[in-house]
Amino acid sequence: MSKDARPIFMAPPETSPLLNRTVFGSEHDDYRRGVRNFFEAEVYPHWEAWEAQGHVDRDLWNKAGAAGMLCVTMPEAFGGLGADRLFATIVMEEQARVGASGPGFSLHSEIVAPYLKHYGSQAQKERYLPRMASGELIGAIAMTEPGTGSDLQNIRTRARDAGDHYVLNGSKIFITNGFLADLVIVVAKTGETGKGSADTSLMLVEAGTPGFTKGKPLKKMGMRAQDTAELFFEDVRVPKENLLGSEGAGFLMLMQQLAWERLMIAIQAQASAEAAFDIARDYVKSRTAFGRPVAAFQTMRHRMADMQTELGVGRTFVDECLKAEIAGTLTPMAAAAAKMWVSEMCSRVIDQCVQMHGGYGFMWEYPVSRAFVDNRAHQIYGGTNDIMRELISRAL
Ligand SMILES: Cc1cc2nc3c(=O)[nH]c(=O)nc-3n(C[C@H](O)[C@H](O)[C@H](O)COP(=O)(O)OP(=O)(O)OC[C@H]3O[C@@H](n4cnc5c(N)ncnc54)[C@H](O)[C@@H]3O)c2cc1C
Structure with a gap:
């Protein structure tokens, strides 16, 4: 396509909503301006390169952390801004506005981090949340398996009790941030009652743990710059202190x-x-x-x-x-x-x-x-x- 015809991102004037939005206050507007600048300057220009490699650059996460865009709803004591979810909404809206489906910020900040905030021990929060807020550590959550997604109670990944640790075996698929992830919340069966709702637990598995390996980013129809990967667990030793919440309460x-x-x-x-x-x-x-x-x-x-x-x-x-x-x-x-x-x-x-x-x-x-x-x-x-x-x- 000729260079002249190539579209660049030009922020079109936004259509006025049919009714005025009443959810946000002026403090949100200030924050939105900064977030908008970030996505226009640091994210949009790279879409082509990131699509080619199948994931965003690792340092984007550190930049987003420094710009105060990760884990904004986490308490300040753990590196967040202690902000309400409207701030998190702004990050999602501004990312969507530039059509950047690559960065998995919202899953990291608003799905993974809240599990730690709500169910994590003090030690787990201190160990992971500040580094998630700075972008030093990328989070993912692994529920779906090759054999089941919707029917989550029938997952096959199992964590066997071995005293002071679990031995985790199984595999997960379609995991957002999976390729770059440093920390994964893994959904696994720990019980034997036969009821998925009672047998399921969540555990924190760090990248680099022996037996935990990652596939390459999957080639997808869309969201090509977002790393979506397969994860494999083979006799992974997960210390008991990495259990999130209590055993059997995962579901x-x-x-x-x-x-x-x-x-x-x-x-x-x-x-x-x-x-x-x-x-x-x-x-x-x-x-x-x-x-x-x-x-x-x-x-x-x-x-x-x-x-x-x-x-x-x-x-x-x-x-x-x-x-x-x-x-x-x-x-x-x-x-x-x-x-x-x-x-x-x-x-x-x-x-x-x-x-x-x-x-x-x-x-x-x-x-x-x-x-x-x-x-x-x-x-x-x-x-x-x-x-x-x-x-x-x-x-x-
Ligand atoms: C881009 C992308 C990112 C993802 N990120 C993550 C992630 O970060 N972590 C994670 O764990 N998973 C992730 N997933 C997986 C996603 O959550 C699952 O693909 C989804 O839940 C469906 O599961 P499945 O693919 O196994 O489909 P299936 O459950 O096999 O469903 C196949 C079809 O059957 C239908 N179906 C199933 N059960 C019923 C029912 N009871 N009634 C009617 N219809 C039914 C479904 O609607 C679907 O049309 C991601 C997927 C994609 C595409």
């Missing part, structure tokens, strides 16, 4: 954290869809056909009206869920509904954004092309949307 801990984890997916999908829409809207305003801007055709204007309406509905739902999360009242059902509906709306909207770009929308260099495949994963991880429907329907 309960996983369930308790899921609502926020699912809302996080909705937050990212919503912001990604809005960003793609802004880019596509600007494109059809500048592209001409039949002597007019493409945006002038009624069919295009009506298409954009539909998209803006869907985005508005999603935005309101996500922000109300966010308010509930901050108030401590977010229900698993609302989070599942947000994850399901917004991830599907995101795919519908971005499909239209590709269409609005014509042939250019199919070119990898164009952000909407990458957004089309990158955002498809929101319907799969964090529990597939079929599972979300199952959960919502069970509560009816």
Whole structure:
């Protein structure tokens, strides 16, 4: 593609939401400006190189830590900012805005670190959280196995009690941050009751522990700069002090954290869809056909009206869920509904954004092309949307 036609990241003016957002205060706006600068300067320009190598550069994590963007909701005593989850939301939204699916910051900061905060011993928190906040240590969580994902109670990875330690055997797949990870929360069976909910435990396994090996980053349809890897555990000696929470309580801990984890997916999908829409809207305003801007055709204007309406509905739902999360009242059902509906709306909207770009929308260099495949994963991880429907329907 000629150099002139190559798109660079130009922040398009953001579409005003249908209703003003009321979740954030001025302190959040200041923080957002810094985060936005970081993603535009330190992340966006590298997407091509990072996609080629299948992961972001290791030092990006240290830069993000220094910029105060990792583990912001962790207590200050453990290196965080002691901030509310709206700050974490800003990091997710700004990352989505530049379409950078590479850095696994949100999983590290808002999924892995909270397990340590809520269930970790004082020694575990002191050992890991400050280094996670600085970016010195990268976290991952390994639930899914080659043989099972949705049916988590039927995992086969097992940790056998050997006195003062466990002996861990098994393998995990599709693990975000897996290739670069320094610390992995591994979901394993420790009990023999036959009930997955009672037999499951979480344990902390450090990279470099003998018997713990990693596969290369998996080649994916999208999110190509995000390292997603297979992990193997062969007679790994895990000291008992690396157990997270109590033995057999793993399933309960996983369930308790899921609502926020699912809302996080909705937050990212919503912001990604809005960003793609802004880019596509600007494109059809500048592209001409039949002597007019493409945006002038009624069919295009009506298409954009539909998209803006869907985005508005999603935005309101996500922000109300966010308010509930901050108030401590977010229900698993609302989070599942947000994850399901917004991830599907995101795919519908971005499909239209590709269409609005014509042939250019199919070119990898164009952000909407990458957004089309990158955002498809929101319907799969964090529990597939079929599972979300199952959960919502069970509560009816
Ligand atoms: C990019 C990416 C990153 C990921 N990151 C992580 C990570 O960091 N850590 C981690 O542990 N995992 C991760 N995963 C794995 C992800 O969570 C699983 O892929 C997902 O939970 C589905 O599991 P599965 O792939 O085994 O599919 P399966 O469970 O085999 O499902 C196959 C199909 O069957 C359907 N299905 C299954 N059960 C039911 C049911 N009861 N009712 C109706 N339909 C059903 C599913 O919806 C799906 O359509 C990641 C996946 C991707 C793609």
